[in-house]
Amino acid sequence: MGTEENRSVLQVGPLMPSLSRRLADDYAARRLPTEPTERAAFLAERGAEIIAVVTSGRTGVDAALMDALPNLAAVINFGVGYDTTDVAAAAARGIGVSNTPDVLTDCVADTAVGLMIDTLRQFSASDRYVRAGRWPVDGMYPLTRQVSKTNVGIIGLGRIGAAIALRLKAFGCTISYHNRHEVPDSPYTYAASPVELAASVDVLVVAAAGGDGTRGLVSSEVLDALGPHGYLINIARGSVVDQDALVSALVERRLAGAGLDVFADEPQVPEELFALDTVVLLPHVASGTVQTRAAMEALTLRNLDEFLATGELVTPVPLPAAAN
Structure with missing residues (x-):
């Protein structure tokens, strides 16, 4: 796949090194800076370009970050838990959210x-x-x-x-x-x-x-x-x-x-x-095997590929009904 057309992907928070490399190499994904000043500058300059975020259940995407990404359409979550993402705000904005069920x-x-x-x-x-x-x-x-x-x-x-x-x-x-x-x-x-x-x-x-x-x-x-x-x-x-x-x-x-x-x-x-x-x-290792993490990575990328190709997600999570 090309890179220029996919420069609208953003990694939020740490991910498995192999997944981070795939996102950077195959999707030209940027990483959201963690330092507040750099983060604010990045969002002001590039926020409108982002249509998809890849994150994990340990980081997620809150409502404030969604507001800073006005064209965001998908939050793709590595992991089954997505409680760190504001699903109510996502529903109100029409943003799809996916996770990686079953494989773990x-x-x-x-x-x-x-x-x-x-x-x-x-x-x-x-x-x-x-x-x-x-x-x-x-x-x-x-x-x-x-x-x-x-x-x-x-x-x-x-x-x-x-x-x-x-x-x-x-x-x-x-x-x-x-x-x-x-x-x-x-x-x-x-x-x-x-x-x-x-x-x-x-x-x-x-x-x-x-x-x-x-x-x-x-x-x-x-x-x-x-x-x-x-x-x-x-x-x-x-x-x-x-x-x-x-x-x-x-x-x-x-x-x-x-x-x-x-x-x-x-x-x-x-x-x-x-x-x-x-x-x-234990240090949050329940899904921490080579086989399971590889399957989680593959499903994360399937969700990203499907979204970029069709606007749909392979494993979307149920979102609350948006308020009228």
Whole structure:
């Protein structure tokens, strides 16, 4: 493909190096400066030329940036989560938004199960125990919690939530879930609220989408319902959980443990959690395999190619109805 006709693509925020190179080499994409003065100058000079933005769920496009790009027609998101993009503003402007669903479902579900096993069995903490030379001195590691045949609640029974449930069924776990709406013909037990769900399970897995609609959904009340023998696993978005309440519950032992791949202010992680062997902390790596990231990159570029060729997106996300 040529470059001159495609000089209207803008990269916003960091992306995989291979994707950044493809955008620069094949689409002559510019990168939005991060320094405020340079950013303002770039937008004033070039903003009207941009018709497509490629970004990620960690950066997104807010309403102010949309306003600075008057001819923007597509926000193409690398990743399944798009809560950092103002979809209401996009809908009002007629801007399409895409993401990369399905291709990362398996790896994220694998991570959720692995994180659950590590958290309940404390394998990471046991590894540290061995490396610190404590086994010969202090004896056997303390007993931990069985994973198989536990009661597991899933908040968000979408693609990823359903894939997690399928895996945990193989462990003999009893599955229940909470969604905004009950899933027709689901084999799993529906709970009408997160509190009701948390009160009935040993492990609560958060697989809900991020955004304002789910912000703080896992509240202090939910954590209290989960209780001192309960565990929280979050592979969704840090915003879905009241992080201050979670830290307090873990530090005060009002929660048995947590496995966390996401946080409210990434890459910042509450330091109070570092000393807790009951907590497993991952740096947002749920989809972080070579195979999945390559598939995400390919789907991102398919969306961009289709938009540039036809004005349509391959995997558009549902946008709210624009206000009249």
